[in-house]
Amino acid sequence: MASSFVIRKNQYYDSVFLMSVNRRISEVKGVQQTAVLMGSPTNKQLLLDIGIHDNQIEAAQPNDLIVAVIAETSAIVENVLGRLDEWLEAIQENTLSLNVRTLEDGLSQKPNANLAVISVPGEYANREAKKALEAGLNVFLFSDNVSIEDELELKKFATQRGLLVMGPDCGTSLIGGVGIGFANAIRRGPIGVIGGAGTGLQEFTSQVHNAGSGISHAIGTGSHDLSEKIKGLTTLAALDALEADQQTSVIVIISKPPEASTLAALLERIKTCKKPVVGCILGVEPESVSGKPNFQPARTIDEAARLTVGLSIGQPAVPSGGLSPEMLAIIHEEKKGWSPEQKYLRGILAGGTFCYQSQQILGEAGFTVHSNSPIEAKNRLEHPDRSSEHTLVDMGEEFYMVGRPHPMIDGTMRRHRILAESHDPQVAVLYLDFILGYNASMDPVGELLDAILEAKRLSKQRGGSLTVVASVCGTEGDPQVLGLQMKLLQEADAMVFRSNALASTALCQLLGQR
Amino acid sequence: METSENKLLSGPVIAVNIGLKSFGTSLEQQGVEVVQVDWTPPAGGDQEMMDLLDELL
Numbered sequence: 276m277a278s279s280f281v282i283r284k285n286q287y288y289d290s291v292f293l294m295s296v297n298r299r300i301s302e303v304k305g306v307q308q309t310a311v312l313m314g315s316p317t318n319k320q321l322l323l324d325i326g327i328h329d330n331q332i333e334a335a336q337p338n339d340l341i342v343a344v345i346a347e348t349s350a351i352v353e354n355v356l357g358r359l360d361e362w363l364e365a366i367q368e369n370t371l372s373l374n375v376r377t378l379e380d381g382l383s384q385k386p387n388a389n390l391a392v393i394s395v396p397g398e399y400a401n402r403e404a405k406k407a408l409e410a411g412l413n414v415f416l417f418s419d420n421v422s423i424e425d426e427l428e429l430k431k432f433a434t435q436r437g438l439l440v441m442g443p444d445c446g447t448s449l450i451g452g453v454g455i456g457f458a459n460a461i462r463r464g465p466i467g468v469i470g471g472a473g474t475g476l477q478e479f480t481s482q483v484h485n486a487g488s489g490i491s492h493a494i495g496t497g498s499h500d501l502s503e504k505i506k507g508l509t510t511l512a513a514l515d516a517l518e519a520d521q522q523t524s525v526i527v528i529i530s531k532p533p534e535a536s537t538l539a540a541l542l543e544r545i546k547t548c549k550k551p552v553v554g555c556i557l558g559v560e561p562e563s564v565s566g567k568p569n570f571q572p573a574r575t576i577d578e579a580a581r582l583t584v585g586l587s588i589g590q591p592a593v594p595s596g597g598l599s600p601e602m603l604a605i606i607h608e609e610k611k612g613w614s615p616e617q618k619y620l621r622g623i624l625a626g627g628t629f630c631y632q633s634q635q636i637l638g639e640a641g642f643t644v645h646s647n648s649p650i651e652a653k654n655r656l657e658h659p660d661r662s663s664e665h666t667l668v669d670m671g672e673e674f675y676m677v678g679r680p681h682p683m684i685d686g687t688m689r690r691h692r693i694l695a696e697s698h699d700p701q702v703a704v705l706y707l708d709f710i711l712g713y714n715a716s717m718d719p720v721g722e723l724l725d726a727i728l729e730a731k732r733l734s735k736q737r738g739g740s741l742t743v744v745a746s747v748c749g750t751e752g753d754p755q756v757l758g759l760q761m762k763l764l765q766e767a768d769a770m771v772f773r774s775n776a777l778a779s780t781a782l783c784q785l786l787g788q789r
Numbered sequence: 790m791e792t793s794e795n796k797l798l799s800g801p802v803i804a805v806n807i808g809l810k811s812f813g814t815s816l817e818q819q820g821v822e823v824v825q826v827d828w829t830p831p832a833g834g835d836q837e838m839m840d841l842l843d844e845l846l
Contacts, residue, residue: 287829289809337830375826381805384824389797392816394808395828402831402839403807412805413797417812439797451800453819456812492798520798713815 277349283340294680295366305351314339321678401425416442430508445495446473459712460752464489465587467523469513471496474626475529482580491522501533525586532558555579575776612740621696622667622706625682629708629775630669636779686722697730704742711749720763743769746778
């Protein structure tokens with residue numbers, strides 16, 4: 276085994292670009308491990324963890340590029356590092372340099388800009404967001420690792436100025452039909468959305484689009500907005516904005532569990548809202564918030580979409596399709612193929628909201644599900660990498676994110692986990708979610724296909740049969756095309772659903788009495 | 790008086806993208822006016838130097 280590294284001083288690239296270079300290099304024959312990263316303290320620790328250390332690395336700065344390679348022979352290492360410029364140029368987009376280095380430079384090019392989209396590393400994010408707000412811009416803040424104190428300060432400042440701070444840790448928004456961050460191609464329509472659950476917003480807006488309606492605006496709030504400290508400052512500002520917006524006739528709130536007093540204050544504000552409000556507040560029993568004036572609770576994201584589409588055309592909720600008789604027959608057949616020891620579910624998920632909603636639906640049906648992001652603390656996995664009985668893993672959870680790309684952009688981690696689960700003879704059902712849209716992987720199904728087929732092959736070799744359940748979130752207009760991704764899954768003999776809630780209902784049927 | 794968020798919602802979105810280039814590219818592909826900031830950590834990422842610069846500016 277041989278290893279070496281190269282440092283390029285003052286050569287900064289963003290994390291998505293570095294991930295693409297990393298992936299290309301790691302595909303070279305004989306390469307065992309690669310690290311293509313900037314010299315931040317966290318990244319230098321990652322290098323140390325894989326056994327790459329040197330005084331030069333220690334001295335590297337956050338704007339210095341470090342490329343490290345571990346390979347079978349020193350010839351391979353030298354070859355890869357010697358061709359570094361080729362790797363960088365192969366991916367570098369031909370962008371016209373306008374010498375725009377700062378927000379101020381950007382504003383001199385576009386003095387009428389109204390939105391700053393900020394995705395710099397967390398430690399610099401607050402500084403950039405503050406500058407943008409001071410310049411009178413609304414902010415979409417994708418970066419996470421912004422402290423709650425900084426978030427509160429940003430949001431208070433924005434509220435005083437009548438500006439919106441979408442984030443921090445905001446994955447998606449749709450403003451006037453424009454998808455920002457991880458968003459799907461959604462037609463415009465009368466439904467306004469507010470939410471701190473990123474994949475939940477994508478699922479809701481895709482459901483509305485696929486039901487034939489559309490979205491006026493979907494305003495992401497960031498995942499901490501309904502906490503006790505932040506008190507829903509962005510949610511309330513978004514509610515004001517959508518109430519005043521002429522395109523919006525119905526408002527929906529999609530959220531993970533809020534803090535109790537924040538929820539109470541939000542419901543109080545909703546009372547006086549001039550437009551009807553639907554809420555899918557995961558983790559809150561709809562019965563506990565039913566009967567509140569001007570508020571219709573929904574149990575699942577699908578139900579919220581059906582209710583809202585109905586309200587927007589002045590009709591009752593579009594009825595749920597549920598599981599078709601054909602699908603129930605397929606489930607019956609699938610179970611017949613299992614060996615006696617096959618009994619457990621393993622869900623390897625990219626969407627945090629999907630992991631939560633699936634746990635909720637399975638829990639209501641009486642199943643105990645373990646997770647690294649459990650609804651109840653007692654069901655927490657001892658280690659995120661080790662499944663136990665029925666398990667749903669949130670692969671976008673913090674543990675998996677240090678120095679690694681999110682599973683929505685890169686399927687490598689999920690592929691490894693599927694292969695790990697494929698060696699467990701007790702696994703009967705593998706559940707996977709696929710999230711399409713701008714900035715997501717261009718072929719999320721294709722990235723996992725070989726692992727899915729290998730898991731099925733191993734199960735068959737043991738005399739059983741692995742049932743693969745998949746849900747796909749997206750639309751036909753997405754760059755990946757919903758129909759094409761679903762077809763790939765169907766060809767791999769997976770049971771394919773157009774929503775996480777429906778897939779979870781199928782899981783309940785599969786895991787029920789044999 | 791029209792508030793700023795209403796102005797954003799009544800559009801069109803005109804964006805300054807600071808960070809991941811791919812976010813700017815996807816906005817361009819949707820026909821949005823966007824300027825890409827070629828961002829690097831200020832003061833080479835040195836926090837003390839950044840604080841000093843912020844005070845001076």
